[in-house]
Amino acid sequence: MSYKFLPLLFLSLLAYKPTTKAVKTPAITNDSVKVIEQNKLIAENKTTNFEIVSKAFFYSLDKGTYSLPSLESFTKAFEGYEQLKKLGRVKNEILTIIDFSLSSTQERMWVIDMTTQRVLLQSLVSHGMNSGTEFAKSFSNENNSFKSSLGFYLTGETYKGKHGLSLKLDGQEYGINHKARERAVVVHGAEYVNKNLIKTQGYIGRSQGCPAVPMNMTKKLIDLIKNQSVLYIHHPSRIYMNKGSLTS
Template sequence: MIYRFLPLVLLSLMSFDSIKETKVKQNDNIVIATDPKDIAANKKVAFEASCKSFYQSIEANNYSLPQYESFFKAFEGYSQLQQQGLIENEYLTIVDFSLSSKEERLWVIDMNTKMVVLQSLVAHGKNSGMEFANQFSNKSESYQSSLGFYLTGETYTGKHGLSLKIDGLEYGINNNARQRAVVIHGADYASEKFVKANGRLGRSQGCPAVPYTVHKTLIETIKGKSCLFIYHPSRSYVEKSKLVS
């Protein structure tokens, strides 16, 4: 009886190989891969194309745009957080700590209108570096900045005036933000005047501090569970993060 089933077994094996190794044509020669590796590769290509298209459609609104590398990482994490339902206020704030503190390296992008609504100077922690930030920590009293993705929280009035609490979303990278009292606030040392006098921006105890001229507008815009991404081309961050590749 075995010989009766042998052709069926061979047919099944041939069919499996065909599904794994070939492509299926649908809808006037649109080719769809069925191999899991091909599907993953195609998803990656599609995401990269989507990100590039979004970036190219952003209205700078008399500001500059963030560098594409930092935007790509930000878009990657933002998309995942949005799918998880964590984002309620659809603004993406990007802080690019690969840039000099003398540059306006903070951007706020309205992800609905695809428009830059604010660009600003922003300080890094005093133990993260001088003009450039190059060391980062999640530890209390390190006085270093922390990289990665955050959700903005609630406002309060403290010693720096109106301030905004933030919650780090990446364990071991920035999840101690609340415990460390890392918040967004205004500061006199985060100003063009300080840059002109010192050749660099002043530094914080780890907070992304901004000029008093923009801090209220920034805080009121992004409060209430919007996405904040602090970027640096750090290999150790990419290796630890589950939100960027």
């Protein structure tokens, strides 16, 4: 990582002293027990250091006129982004976070430039019609479920369909969102994603599972995130937390 906050982070890591209180070495040990205890300590320190890096990045973000996503959703998104980047799958260093723990009346999509650490865009975004009404509560990877799928995606190619300019998505987590292409889950604009509907019915319109955005936002958003950037759909779902392959 070559993030601009790293000099400050380096100083904080120098000041950080990992504790070993939680790791108790038995009075009588053999070599295998010592190795296990050392590995546990290394794993604990690695987790702690990642949390420090993630928080430092989060609090260094330039939000401009926008708000920030929650620290919880960002930390999960950051972890998966780094994993995908290490695997060489990320070509466009943009991270999009959609937080489906929030009401559809809120601007719950953020687009973040990971090289400049700037929030580039924030927007309303829809969830699937069978995922819930105002709040998304149920998720699926199955065809014709008309539900949203959680987890990490890479953005694919653009095309023009019935919704105009659209962007294909490739789910990166088997059993959670790997059928995104098969289900035609894409980023597109929709007239039903607008603030006027919030005033009349209390929530925005819903899709068949796609993360749809306002029509006037579509081109700007797609131009920013196309060509293998990371899109993460967050929700504190116990099922996802147990099955997700890119976050701890």
